[in-house]
Amino acid sequence: xxxxxxxxxxKAHKQENMKKVKGSEAVLLSLIEEGVEIMFxxxxxxxxxxxDALYDHQEKIKHILTRHEQGAAHAAQGYAxxxxxxxxxxxxxxxxxxxxxxxxADAMLDSTPMVxxxxxxxxxxxxxxxxxxxxxxxxxxPVTKWNFQVTKAADIPSAIAKAFYIARTGRPGPVLxxxxxxxxxxxxxxxxxxxxxxxxxxxxxKVDTEKIEDAANLIDKAKKPLALxxxxxxxxxxxxxVIAFLEKSGIPFAWTLLGLSAIPTDHPLNVGMxxxxxxxxxxxxxxxxxVLIGIGMRFDDRVTGDVKRxxxxxxxxxxxxxxxxxxxxxxxxxxxxxxxxxxxxxLTQKVKTNLHHEWIHEFKKCMDIEIEKVITKDMYPEKPGxxxxxxxxxxxxxxxxxAIMVTDVGQHQMVAAxxxxxxxxxxxxxxxxxxxxxxxxxxxxxxxxxxxxxQVIAIIGDxxxxxxxxELGTIFxxxxxxxxxxxxxxxxxxxxxxxxxxFDKRYSSTELINPDFLxxxxxYCIDGQRVSKREDLDDAVKKxxxxxxxxxxxxxxxxxxxxxxxxxxxxxxxxxRLE
Amino acid sequence: xxxxxxxxxxxxxxxxLLNRVTIIFTRRxxxxxxxxxxxxxxxxxxxxxxxxxxxxxxxxxxxxxxEKLVEVLKAFYHTNDELIxxxxxxxxxxxxxxxxxxxxxxxxxxxxxRILEVTPDFTVIEKxxxxxxxxxxxxxxxxxxxxxxxxxxxxxxxTKNKHELxxxxxxxxxxxxxxNN
Numbered sequence: 001x002x003x004x005x006x007x008x009x010x011k012a013h014k015q016e017n018m019k020k021v022k023g024s025e026a027v028l029l030s031l032i033e034e035g036v037e038i039m040f041x042x043x044x045x046x047x048x049x050x051x052d053a054l055y056d057h058q059e060k061i062k063h064i065l066t067r068h069e070q071g072a073a074h075a076a077q078g079y080a081x082x083x084x085x086x087x088x089x090x091x092x093x094x095x096x097x098x099x100x101x102x103x104x105a106d107a108m109l110d111s112t113p114m115v116x117x118x119x120x121x122x123x124x125x126x127x128x129x130x131x132x133x134x135x136x137x138x139x140x141x142p143v144t145k146w147n148f149q150v151t152k153a154a155d156i157p158s159a160i161a162k163a164f165y166i167a168r169t170g171r172p173g174p175v176l177x178x179x180x181x182x183x184x185x186x187x188x189x190x191x192x193x194x195x196x197x198x199x200x201x202x203x204x205x206k207v208d209t210e211k212i213e214d215a216a217n218l219i220d221k222a223k224k225p226l227a228l229x230x231x232x233x234x235x236x237x238x239x240x241x242v243i244a245f246l247e248k249s250g251i252p253f254a255w256t257l258l259g260l261s262a263i264p265t266d267h268p269l270n271v272g273m274x275x276x277x278x279x280x281x282x283x284x285x286x287x288x289x290x291v292l293i294g295i296g297m298r299f300d301d302r303v304t305g306d307v308k309r310x311x312x313x314x315x316x317x318x319x320x321x322x323x324x325x326x327x328x329x330x331x332x333x334x335x336x337x338x339x340x341x342x343x344x345x346x347l348t349q350k351v352k353t354n355l356h357h358e359w360i361h362e363f364k365k366c367m368d369i370e371i372e373k374v375i376t377k378d379m380y381p382e383k384p385g386x387x388x389x390x391x392x393x394x395x396x397x398x399x400x401x402x403a404i405m406v407t408d409v410g411q412h413q414m415v416a417a418x419x420x421x422x423x424x425x426x427x428x429x430x431x432x433x434x435x436x437x438x439x440x441x442x443x444x445x446x447x448x449x450x451x452x453x454x455q456v457i458a459i460i461g462d463x464x465x466x467x468x469x470x471e472l473g474t475i476f477x478x479x480x481x482x483x484x485x486x487x488x489x490x491x492x493x494x495x496x497x498x499x500x501x502x503f504d505k506r507y508s509s510t511e512l513i514n515p516d517f518l519x520x521x522x523x524y525c526i527d528g529q530r531v532s533k534r535e536d537l538d539d540a541v542k543k544x545x546x547x548x549x550x551x552x553x554x555x556x557x558x559x560x561x562x563x564x565x566x567x568x569x570x571x572x573x574x575x576x577r578l579e
Numbered sequence: 580x581x582x583x584x585x586x587x588x589x590x591x592x593x594x595x596l597l598n599r600v601t602i603i604f605t606r607r608x609x610x611x612x613x614x615x616x617x618x619x620x621x622x623x624x625x626x627x628x629x630x631x632x633x634x635x636x637x638x639x640x641x642x643x644x645x646e647k648l649v650e651v652l653k654a655f656y657h658t659n660d661e662l663i664x665x666x667x668x669x670x671x672x673x674x675x676x677x678x679x680x681x682x683x684x685x686x687x688x689x690x691x692x693r694i695l696e697v698t699p700d701f702t703v704i705e706k707x708x709x710x711x712x713x714x715x716x717x718x719x720x721x722x723x724x725x726x727x728x729x730x731x732x733x734x735x736x737x738t739k740n741k742h743e744l745x746x747x748x749x750x751x752x753x754x755x756x757x758x759n760n
Contacts, residue, residue, distance in 0.1 A: 199752035324643040
């Protein structure tokens with residue numbers, strides 16, 4: 001090539017590296033650098049420049065327009081929970097931003113990696129009660145891991161890089177970036193650098209090998225050890241490591257609601273689910289074990305019941321990435337700080353190979369009691385009314401453990417959690433810590449878009465369904481093939497159960513007069529069926545799963561069904577009720 | 580059993596961090612008795628000194644939750660005997676009282692206070708000490724001359740350790756080179 005031509009090419013190359021772009025374009029380029037492929041959002045005045053920039057990048061980033069910003073937040077969560085990637089959602093200022101808050105709080109409590117971008121009024125208008133201005137930074141402080149307001153376009157790339165880093169590292173969580181409109185319009189040079197870290201944030205604490213030794217000693221001497229598996233195992237990608245540890249040490253495990261599916265359900269060491277509506281054995285025998293190992297779980301009050309009467313007889317080992325969780329609810333004898341992906345193999349190496357047949361048999365005895373008193377009646381009811389559990393049984397038989405189950409919140413959630421069979425990790429998406437009704441439908445949309453090759457089944461109650469029912473519009477517009485099962489008992493079931501057990505059956509505002517859900521779905525061009533008879537159930541489930549596209553199956557279940565076992569609030573886990 | 584604790588927290592200088600820190604107390608229904616924030620002896624590092632009355636159990640958890648914040652470097656809690664604490668108090672008394680008799684002057688001298696400002700209408704007295712000392716002086720002046728105005732600062736505290744607790748930690752952290760924007 002001729003010298004002049006070379007020089008021109010070099011000049012052009014240099015200019016490209018130093019090209020000036022608008023802040024809004026910088027946002028999109030930064031998201032692309034972070035590997036974002038799908039995002040959920042809703043436009044508005046203060047975020048229009050970013051949506052304009054998005055228009056030129058439609059082949060790289062797919063934007064899903066939801067029908068409410070809350071739907072966008074929950075969809076981003078569903079996406080993150082199913083894939084392990086960071087969920088991204090976007091909204092305008094004022095009411096757009098405040099509509100995201102429930103989803104952000106949910107992500108905070110359930111440690112879901114999420115980056116939320118909100119538009120904001122121009123920086124000169126900040127603090128003046130301008131049109132659609134809210135102090136979203138102030139409002140989201142308690143419910144985000146970190147947040148930041150960008151007023152200069154030059155700050156955009158580094159803010160977004162830092163946001164993704166904080167969202168996905170250590171104990172994941174939601175992060176919010178608020179970008180003023182003038183920063184979106186202003187021009188800046190775009191240079192992207194992945195965030196490497198800051199001195200004030202240590203995502204993964206250093207492992208203390210002495211603690212591993214101490215824990216191994218306790219475990220080797222234990223006669224009745226019990227392992228509690230939480231979401232930390234899934235977040236750390238430590239499913240294989242935890243199985244190796246359990247199989248070597250012979251320790252039975254019970255899982256929390258968010259730890260479900262980390263290990264296949266039919267693993268021989270699985271003794272059931274913990275929690276207020278968990279299985280009889282794990283709850284009762286927690287107060288009889290001698291060593292209790294919490295692996296990636298935080299001893300939430302739903303799991304512990306009355307914490308003053310929880311596992312007081314046991315030595316507790318807590319394997320946890322967040323130092324603030326150690327001794328927060330339950331005092332432990334040995335705290336192993338670190339990522340379980342790293343600490344579990346170290347522990348496996350130190351413990352002796354062991355078996356605990358007799359102890360595991362204790363759990364089997366409890367399960368037999370539970371099967372007799374609760375499960376058989378649930379799964380194979382003799383009365384004509386359909387039970388929630390038998391619907392789950394039918395789904396199990398047809399989905400064969402290969403689907404991703406998404407639930408809303410309430411009785412149906414507990415039944416689905418108790419009875420679904422899982423073969424693969426990340427097969428359940430449910431709102432645990434915050435218990436947000438309305439989570440199910442949008443989260444299922446996010447999960448399906450993140451894992452298009454998997455069957456995604458949303459189990460939702462008639463109450464929760466109506467909280468985010470507008471997202472049927474998102475399903476209609478995108479054609480995403482979510483299978484929706486409405487377990488309709490015409491009640492706010494969980495609250496009604498409490499009113500029955502503790503408030504003398506005074507059903508204050510829990511009865512729902514429901515519309516024709518099928519007709520509503522039809523309005524959104526979503527096919528469906530209603531079932532109220534046992535003999536129609538199996539075929540209906542098959543039809544739903546085989547159907548090409550979204551489908552709504554409404555099942556009329558018995559009105560006053562109750563979920564058992566139950567550890568009533570304030571009770572000890574030993575006081576778990578079977579009826 | 581509740582007692583007074585002082586939390587010292589070191590952070591980067593970022594907007595809004597004070598709000599995040601106070602939220603941790605509000606959430607747990609703990610009232611903040613006194614709060615000072617200023618630059619620490621280390622460049623670029625801010626120091627929070629927060630006094631609360633609560634139980635040992637709660638203060639341990641709260642301190643960890645403060646340290647968990649992304650922009651906070653380190654947080655420590657201390658009981659009163661682990662610290663040397665001082666605060667400044669200003670007392671405004673009518674100048675008339677000083678002209679009438681020697682009493683106020685004697686009080687100022689005996690209590691190691693000093694006169695900061697004199698105008699025809701009022702005189703401002705300043706005292707540095709711990710809370711009991713400044714409170715005693717206030718009650719004394721109230722009785723003798725009456726006070727027109729009284730204000731006290733938050734506490735400034737220094738630990739009884741030999742070195743700034745943070746220095747070693749920062750040395751370690753700064754040796755890791757992060758090349759962010």
